[in-house]
Amino acid sequence: MAWEPHMFKELHQIPREEHVFPGTPLCAGCGGLESLRLASKVLGSHVVYVNAAGCFTNLAAFPFTPLDASWLYTTMGSAPAGAQGVRDALDVLIAKGRLPKEEDLKVVVLGGDGSTYDMALSSTSGAITRKLDFYYFCYDNEAYGNTGVQLSPATPYGARTSTSPCGVQHPAGTTQEKKDIFEIWRAHKPPYMATVSPRFPLDLEEKFARAEEYRGPKLFLAFAACPTGWLFDPAYTPDVARLAVECGLWPLKEAINGTVTHTYIPKRKPVEEYLKLQGRFRHLFEPTRQDEAIRHIQARVDDYWKQVNG
Amino acid sequence: MNQTNQMMTGNLAAAWGARLADVDYVPAFPITPQTEIVETLSKWCGTGALNARFVTMDSEHSMMTAAGAAAATGARVFTATSSQGLLHAFEVLYTVAGWRVPLVLVNVSRALASPITLEPDHNDVLAARDSGFLQIHAETCQEIVDSILMAYRIAEDPRVCLPVMVNLDGFYLSFTREPVILPDPRMVQAFLPAYRPTHLGFKASSPRALGTAVLGGATYSYFRHQNHLASMNALLVHEEAAVDFERLCGRRYDLVEGYRLDDAEDVLIMTNAFASKGKAAVDVARAEGKRVGLLRLRVIRPWPADAIRHALQGRRAVAVLDQNLSPGQGGILFQEIAASLYHEALRPRALCSFIGGLGGKNLSEGEFRAIFEQTAEAGVRGKGIGPVLLYTEMEYREMEQLQYLAHDLKTGK
Numbered sequence: 187m188a189w190e191p192h193m194f195k196e197l198h199q200i201p202r203e204e205h206v207f208p209g210t211p212l213c214a215g216c217g218g219l220e221s222l223r224l225a226s227k228v229l230g231s232h233v234v235y236v237n238a239a240g241c242f243t244n245l246a247a248f249p250f251t252p253l254d255a256s257w258l259y260t261t262m263g264s265a266p267a268g269a270q271g272v273r274d275a276l277d278v279l280i281a282k283g284r285l286p287k288e289e290d291l292k293v294v295v296l297g298g299d300g301s302t303y304d305m306a307l308s309s310t311s312g313a314i315t316r317k318l319d320f321y322y323f324c325y326d327n328e329a330y331g332n333t334g335v336q337l338s339p340a341t342p343y344g345a346r347t348s349t350s351p352c353g354v355q356h357p358a359g360t361t362q363e364k365k366d367i368f369e370i371w372r373a374h375k376p377p378y379m380a381t382v383s384p385r386f387p388l389d390l391e392e393k394f395a396r397a398e399e400y401r402g403p404k405l406f407l408a409f410a411a412c413p414t415g416w417l418f419d420p421a422y423t424p425d426v427a428r429l430a431v432e433c434g435l436w437p438l439k440e441a442i443n444g445t446v447t448h449t450y451i452p453k454r455k456p457v458e459e460y461l462k463l464q465g466r467f468r469h470l471f472e473p474t475r476q477d478e479a480i481r482h483i484q485a486r487v488d489d490y491w492k493q494v495n496g
Numbered sequence: 497m498n499q500t501n502q503m504m505t506g507n508l509a510a511a512w513g514a515r516l517a518d519v520d521y522v523p524a525f526p527i528t529p530q531t532e533i534v535e536t537l538s539k540w541c542g543t544g545a546l547n548a549r550f551v552t553m554d555s556e557h558s559m560m561t562a563a564g565a566a567a568a569t570g571a572r573v574f575t576a577t578s579s580q581g582l583l584h585a586f587e588v589l590y591t592v593a594g595w596r597v598p599l600v601l602v603n604v605s606r607a608l609a610s611p612i613t614l615e616p617d618h619n620d621v622l623a624a625r626d627s628g629f630l631q632i633h634a635e636t637c638q639e640i641v642d643s644i645l646m647a648y649r650i651a652e653d654p655r656v657c658l659p660v661m662v663n664l665d666g667f668y669l670s671f672t673r674e675p676v677i678l679p680d681p682r683m684v685q686a687f688l689p690a691y692r693p694t695h696l697g698f699k700a701s702s703p704r705a706l707g708t709a710v711l712g713g714a715t716y717s718y719f720r721h722q723n724h725l726a727s728m729n730a731l732l733v734h735e736e737a738a739v740d741f742e743r744l745c746g747r748r749y750d751l752v753e754g755y756r757l758d759d760a761e762d763v764l765i766m767t768n769a770f771a772s773k774g775k776a777a778v779d780v781a782r783a784e785g786k787r788v789g790l791l792r793l794r795v796i797r798p799w800p801a802d803a804i805r806h807a808l809q810g811r812r813a814v815a816v817l818d819q820n821l822s823p824g825q826g827g828i829l830f831q832e833i834a835a836s837l838y839h840e841a842l843r844p845r846a847l848c849s850f851i852g853g854l855g856g857k858n859l860s861e862g863e864f865r866a867i868f869e870q871t872a873e874a875g876v877r878g879k880g881i882g883p884v885l886l887y888t889e890m891e892y893r894e895m896e897q898l899q900y901l902a903h904d905l906k907t908g909k
């Protein structure tokens with residue numbers, strides 16, 4: 187059965203209200219911020235963001251914040267545990283009559299791929315196992331961005347980072363494959379999970395709206411094109427984000443109670459089109475073309491979609 | 497109002513402290529010798545004897561984060577750990593102290609690996625002395641209950657708003673049964689009113705940001721300084737709480753406790769459960785006509801410098817018995833005592849540093865006798881000694897035997 191949106195079929199249905207206001211200290215063209223801005227249109231302002239160390243920690247820099255929601259900066263490794271404390275306390279205070287029900291908040295973890303895939307993984311696993319009712323919003327810029335773009339477990343094969351340079355031994359840069367955090371989450375059987383891209387805003391809004399129906403852990407992996415770390419002109423953020431999906435590298439999908447549905451089936455352009463736009467992959471084309479590495483990346487994508495389409 | 501008298505372990509006493517404080521939330525993670533505290537609390541939460549939510553977390557790092565976050569949301573929070581657990585939570589100790597949340601953490605002191613052991617010394621808790629948590633160190637099971645109640649009262653005072661660590665010794669208190677008088681809950685209510693913070697809390701009607709980034713050292717310095725001032729305020733708030741607590745429950749706790757100090761020439765400084773051994777040793781020495789006394793440090797953060805100076809003014813010699821070791825330096829508390837006395841015109845003639853009781857190693861009567869004798873000599877000479885690691889000849893011979901066994905017995909290698 188094909189995936190059908192219920193609420194967001196046309197752009198004008200996206201709420202006009204803004205909850206992430208302009209003027210943040212993040213880089214121009216930050217694709218992660220675009221995702222957050224769109225997500226917040228559905229999440230609203232009755233939210234507490236529990237943040238892990240990363241680029242988005244700069245969103246709330248005393249005394250300023252571009253959000254009309256609450257904010258708690260925790261650590262890089264324990265934002266999900268922070269969400270646990272906030273959620274539990276809200277529940278207890280409401281149950282004891284010390285906080286009116288109308289004052290309740292959605293609890294949203296906000297973290298980069300480094301904390302999500304690596305340092306906060308045991309804390310996340312704990313929170314999902316405890317069936318914590320929270321959203322996990324991961325902006326995936328495929329590196330430890332805030333510290334200067336080092337290798338993270340989300341860095342894809344072939345990308346150059348400041349700790350996976352192209353050398354004689356590894357001319358293609360990163361040799362590891364991107365960790366499949368989606369499947370790691372899915373093994374925990376949360377009620378709702380999705381990948382999103384800001385270039386597919388209707389799909390994104392739809393998923394946040396759908397997730398609202400589920401109590402328990404809800405994952406959102408947001409594609410976060412990063413001009414600073416991926417070395418492209420900020421003007422190309424939309425193109426990079428669109429091509430990631432169209433080339434099949436960033437599948438748009440959803441898993442409800444573990445059942446995966448792809449919400450958009452791309453025609454699949456060659457991965458080269460996506461790679462060529464970014465400085466972090468330039469070594470695959472210049473000074474000499476690294477055909478084998480490019481073929482490897484293409485093969486991975488083909489394998490993925492073969493398994494999807496059966 | 498009734499106070500009930502029961503025999504109980506230090507761990508049970510700690511659980512009772514949390515129960516009497518009517519806490520809302522207990523995130524927990526197991527570690528020996530603390531487990532009996534959280535097991536008891538989980539049982540009470542299950543039966544409804546305590547109207548709180550109990551959650552087993554995935555680590556102490558998570559436990560401490562959840563504890564701080566719940567306190568920041570407006571709940572009264574209790575948790576407990578020990579040793580490696582405290583160290584695993586270390587990053588978060590600083591974080592929650594910076595959030596200025598008034599939770600109470602019980603630490604059941606246990607020496608740190610490696611080598612691994614279950615028995616106590618104070619390197620765990622003292623490693624946390626710069627985290628921003630206040631620290632109260634209990635000597636008896638009774639003091640554990642009472643200190644937890646005082647800890648909430650101090651932590652939640654608007655002049656303080658800081659988390660508090662209440663320390664008790666693993667095994668020597670955690671599993672030692674002593675008579676404990678439990679205050680009547682109505683008495684506790686009069687001493688510790690319900691927690692209704694106005695400065696904390698996340699709610700729909702008023703968004704708040706906590707723990708935000710600060711750019712530029714000046715903002716950071718300001719917040720850190722506020723942390724320091726709040727900690728210093730706790731000296732006064734502790735005194736007020738002590739007066740109220742004594743009025744209601746009849747037991748008095750000061751920042752420091754003097755034992756047979758009045759006419760003492762030489763003073764031995766100790767903390768925690770081993771201070772009871774020290775007091776017994778003072779009695780023995782007194783019976784032999786020596787003018788010695790003991791000063792027990794109860795509150796370590798904030799550092800009660802004035803109370804210490806006052807207690808040590810004009811003494812001949814002072815010995816600090818540290819149950820901890822800073823390798824390459826010596827005793828941690830010795831350094832702090834020395835710093836407090838530096839500017840005193842009437843400071844003791846000699847300061848002596850002893851290190852003992854590491855990993856729960858016993859302190860014998862003979863060792864105390866040696867401490868008193870060497871301290872007295874140092875006082876006469878006007879020259880301090882140490883750090884001296886207390887180790888008896890018998891213990892050393894036993895150690896050699898173990899080393900022999902650990903080697904190849906046949907070749908003796």
Ligand SMILES: Cc1ncc(C[n+]2csc(CCOP(=O)(O)OP(=O)(O)O)c2C)c(N)n1
Pocket residue numbers: 239240241242261262263297298299300301302327329330331332333338
């Ligand atoms: C315990 C700890 N280790 C290291 C850091 C340093 N640090 C701050 S942000 C960051 C990068 C985080 O990367 P990611 O989660 O991918 O988020 P991004 O920076 O890309 O937004 C690191 C390593 C830290 N804050 N805490």
Ligand code: SF4
Pocket residue numbers: 212213214215216217218219241327331332410411412413414415
């Ligand atoms: S480094 Fe990348 S992810 Fe971080 S703020 Fe800049 S553009 Fe966004």
